Amino acid sequence: MINIKRLFCVASISYIIGIIMRLYFGSIAFLSIPIAIIILLITKNKKIIVILICLIISIGYVSILENKYSKISDMPIKEMVTIISDIQEKEYKKVCTAKIVRNNKKILINIKMSQDIPSIKYGDSLYIEGEFKQPEEARNYKGYNYKQYLKTKKIIGTVELEKAKILKSSNGSFIHNIQKYIKDTINGTLTDEEGNLLLAILLGDKDKLSEDIQESFKTSNLSHMLAVSGAHVSYIILGLTYVLQNSIIGKKNGKIVCMIFLLIFMAITNFTPSVTRACITAILTLFSSIIYRKSDVYTNISVAALITLIFNPYSLLDLGFQLSYGGTIGIIIFIKRIQEKKSNSKVINYIKQMALVSIYANIIIIPIMMYHFNTVSFTFIISNIMASPILGIIVITGFLFIIASITVKPLTRLIAIFIKPILSILIKISQICSKLPFSNILVVTPYMFNVISYYAIILYCIKSRKNNKCKIIICLLIVLILINFIIYIFPQKLRIFFIDVGQGDSTLIITPDKKTVLIDGGGSDSFDVGEKVLLPYLLDRRILKIDYVLISHFDTDHCGGILTIMEKVKVKNIIISEQAEHSENYERFKKLMIHKKIRLIEVKKGDKIKIGRYSEFKILFPTSRLLSENPLNNNSIVAQFNYNNFKMLFTGDIEKLAEQQILKTEKAEIRADILKVAHHGSKTSSIPEFIKAVRPKIALIGVGKNNTFGHPNQQTIKNLENIKCRIYRTDLQGEIIIKIDQKGRMNVKSKLKIK
DSSP states (O other), rough: OOOHHHHHHHHHHHHHHHHHHHHHHHHHHHHHHHHHHHHHHHHHHHHHHHHHHHHHHHHHHHHHHHHHHHOOEEEEEEEEEEEEEEEEHHHHHHHEEEETTTTEEEEEEEEETSSSOOOOOOOOOOEEEEEEEEOOOOOEEEEEOHHHHHHHEEEEEHHHEEEEEEEOOOOOOOHHHHHHHHHHHHHHHHHHHHHHHHHHHHHOOTTSSSHHHHHHHHHTGGGGGGOOOHHHHHHHHHHHHHHHHTTTHHHHHHHHHHHHHHHHHHHHTTOOOOHHHHHHHHHHHHHHHHHOOOOOHHHHHHHHHHHHHOOOOOOOGGGHHHHHHHHHHHHHTTHHHHHHEEEEEEEHHHHHHHHHHHHHHHHHHHHHHHHHHHHEEOHHHHHHHHHHHHHHHEEEEEEEHHHHHHHOHHHHHHHHHHHHHHHHHHHHHHHHHHTTTTTSEEOOOOOOOHHHHHHHHHHHHHOOOTTHHOOOOHHHHHHHHHHHHHHHHSOEEEEEEEOSSSSSSSSSEEOOOOOOEEEOOOSSSSSSSSIIIIHHHHTTTSEEEEEEEOOOOOOOHHHHHHHHHHHHHHEEEEEEEEOSSSSHHHHHHHHHHHHTEEEEEEOTTTEEEEEETTTEEEEEEOOOOOOSSSSHHHHHHEEEEEEETTEEEEEEEEEHHHHHHEEEEETTTOOOSSSEEEGGOOOTTTOOOHHHOOSSSSSEEETTTTTTOOOOOOOHHHHHHTTOOOOEEEEHSSEEEEEEEETTOOOOOOSOOOO
């Protein structure tokens, strides 16, 4: 007979494996269903039956959902909807979530600030007209996948609102009114910084919490405090139990009240995965004590996971889900070791327990942090020991503050006087710990097989009782290191990655002998492309050191990202040309170069730079006589990258004048297999004579989607089409990946397919 306690563990693990199979192996996973059904009909093993049923259900369920999402397309929309979120004000627009009345599907509505739209609020029924758009997928390798993120929220897409008419106004639901009351009470009593932090701690609502505070909590490894988790729920139960245990309702009824409160609390926090996990496990524990049964923590956490994933399988991709369950599993696995390490001193005992809880939770979540954030912290023990007792005080006092606002409102002022300095202390701890050495070490994204191997070794350590366990683990680690070394030294083709950095240019080259070259880095005045796009991209490509950076010129859309990379990543050499005029970007570059002790290579026409054994840059422009007309663009470096018989021409932002100058002296030299089209395909560049002289097989255009500059110009496209070259654009196809073998044969792929 199968153990009922382990039944839910087996079921949840099988269900999760089925989701992963369908999401990452597509239709191949779906084809495994008939095989599973055949085995199901043959076997009598109950555990195998449970595994196969859960696999079939999860693969089938996700297949149905994926099929539904695949049928969604951009189109005009006219629907009746109900607003199911508060209206959030962003920089240029207002955003809210709505549910379509006709099919119950959720959409995200974008409202321009300039639009004359009636004032809408939570619960209102509307008739809307607008343009429905599919969410963006990742535009670069392992880039941010907005579509995947919205799936974790069960949102099918966005609507750019054009018209809206209120059909029925609403006063909101019971739960929403509680949320609103809590927010209004806290914001009306505390300052913005303290009030928004308290809302994040109590409800997990980080919408108005400043980016600086969120970043300091993240860097100091205290992000879990801003996502309601087991610690928060335990403090809630502790507070309620203390109040109710001496009341007239009795212990049993007190536990039932706790369970009801936790259900309401889940709804108030919008059923986020971390809250759902913590509350369901707490409810099951309370229920077990009511019916006088021993609670099994593995069963409780398995049931919580199953409920969450049955409701929405894409919750598995939610970072909060992964960190919440990962950290909890780490603590559960090593709980006996935590309980064994006891001391006579209560203070020492507390410090030991807090340190061990942090260590054991991080044993499981470190690979998750490395994979998603590319960071490792070695100061998490210090930050958690300092902050954990304060969190307990804040949670309990915060809920007393809310209760007082309902029962004895004048008391809230007194509680606010007490809680304000505690919130300030917590902010200060996060800021101090975020600046400690080794608090935020950058690491490359680990290979998935390394992550799996890591967890396999952890599992072996826990389960194995062999005396020679240490020797076996060392052998496994050596094998893992050797596999990674073989992957690194394994010969590869020349690889060129034309990165989608929006309205800008950036190209990464990795040569067969592992030399890394970065040509330009994109940039924007309103968005940190280096921090948000380029740095994560390089770390995802497992690059922490760049051998050569070439900055074509110092326009922000070419050098902005590079300046961030210079601060964060080891750069050995930087190639620039003489500057016709000095800009703010150039001055900042010089300071960074001196501070980071980077070798500067200043080039002009005729120079050659050897890149490893197989490749070189040949500089074709500018000459020693710089052009005075639009000097920043027209004196861009024009460089030919050569690898055996393969040639690629980089042209920066040169315009007609510079192209004519190059044709006079270098017409026979500028022939190339690939052309990085000048100035994003602007009408001021790419004259027919220049295009014909280059005669590229492939043209690459770095350009932002729906940009306001009209790039690329249709005449430029026509000039390229006239010579029958293949055109690739980052606005339509995202990142372009090109692999070249020793004979110069090219294989080209794009991240997105043109629809």
